[in-house]
Amino acid sequence: MPKLDGRTILITGAARGQGEQEARLFAAEGARLVLADVLDDQGEALAKELTQQLGEDRVRYQHLDVSSETDWAAAVETTLSVFGTLDGLVNNAGILRFNELVSTPLEEYLAVVRVNQVGCFLGMRAAAPVIEEAGGGTIVNTASYTAQTGMALLTSYAATKGAILSMTRVAALELAAKGIRVNAICPGAVDTPMSNPANAFAGGSGAPVMSAEDAASLAEATAELYAKVVPMRRIGRPDEIAKLALFLSSEDSSYITGQPVIVDGGWLAGVSIG
Numbered sequence: 001m002p003k004l005d006g007r008t009i010l011i012t013g014a015a016r017g018q019g020e021q022e023a024r025l026f027a028a029e030g031a032r033l034v035l036a037d038v039l040d041d042q043g044e045a046l047a048k049e050l051t052q053q054l055g056e057d058r059v060r061y062q063h064l065d066v067s068s069e070t071d072w073a074a075a076v077e078t079t080l081s082v083f084g085t086l087d088g089l090v091n092n093a094g095i096l097r098f099n100e101l102v103s104t105p106l107e108e109y110l111a112v113v114r115v116n117q118v119g120c121f122l123g124m125r126a127a128a129p130v131i132e133e134a135g136g137g138t139i140v141n142t143a144s145y146t147a148q149t150g151m152a153l154l155t156s157y158a159a160t161k162g163a164i165l166s167m168t169r170v171a172a173l174e175l176a177a178k179g180i181r182v183n184a185i186c187p188g189a190v191d192t193p194m195s196n197p198a199n200a201f202a203g204g205s206g207a208p209v210m211s212a213e214d215a216a217s218l219a220e221a222t223a224e225l226y227a228k229v230v231p232m233r234r235i236g237r238p239d240e241i242a243k244l245a246l247f248l249s250s251e252d253s254s255y256i257t258g259q260p261v262i263v264d265g266g267w268l269a270g271v272s273i274g
């Protein structure tokens with residue numbers, strides 16, 4: 001039997017990258033899906049493609065800026081009016097800015113907090129009562145290996161990912177009695193538009209801030225870096241993160257809550273020699 005048969009799950013940041021792979025895998029595992037993002041064209045196209053593939057009306061796209069309370073209220077309302085219930089949430093949307101601590105403008109710091117940290121908080125707050133009404137379910141937050149260790153140039157990003165882990169633990173404690181499990185994924189480096197230097201500084205806005213040539217040489221340098229520092233000698237694939245999101249959203253993880261789960265090719269295990 002498919003692992004998410006008949007369950008309704010909302011995935012944020014679902015238009016591309018890890019969220020897109022989560023959408024594809026969850027659809028294949030029988031879920032009814034609300035795909036939410038600010039990249040409307042890409043999100044609509046994915047929802048259309050999955051609907052054609054499944055031959056059933058099981059996937060909807062919803063515009064949702066995760067930092068907006070109004071958008072969250074509308075997304076939950078749409079989910080209930082289309083599917084009648086909500087059983088799960090994957091808080092996946094996120095943005096990344098590289099900057100030195102001493103050069104980071106307050107507005108840049110707050111922009112990352114608004115999407116990554118406030119977005120996760122608003123999502124859990126909006127979804128939990130509805131998931132409780134459905135008889136319980138799951139919330140999967142997306143943190144990062146930078147929630148577990150430091151990385152230069154990532155003050156704002158790492159701060160939000162640490163906050164996501166803290167919120168995950170508190171939410172798990174408060175929601176366990178309501179039948180809701182809350183866990184967090186901590187990916188290492190994963191091959192998505194976010195980790196592509198051509199997009200990295202622009203986060204969700206999609207505006208490249210370096211030349212294609214510079215981006216290509218930086219991409220080469222980071223690939224070499226991952227081959228050295230990651231024990232498995234490669235960057236992760238977004239479908240490998242989706243499999244963890246599926247595990248944490250399904251009955252296979254029925255006794256796990258409040259946990260950060262690292263998926264990083266062994267990066268955080270220690271120093272790799274040889």
Ligand code: NAD
Pocket residue numbers: 012013014015016017018019036037038039064065066067092093094095115142143144145186187188189190191192193194195203204
């Ligand atoms: P990505 O940039 O490919 O995808 C992120 C998605 O979030 C995009 O579709 C984007 O439009 C959406 N988004 C951005 N701002 C939004 C907003 N305000 N409201 C709604 N959606 C918004 O990146 P990804 O690698 O797929 O990242 C997915 C998650 O994984 C993020 O939370 C990211 O921080 C985390 N992560 C990524 C990596 C990596 O190496 N790629 C590593 C650790 C953690």
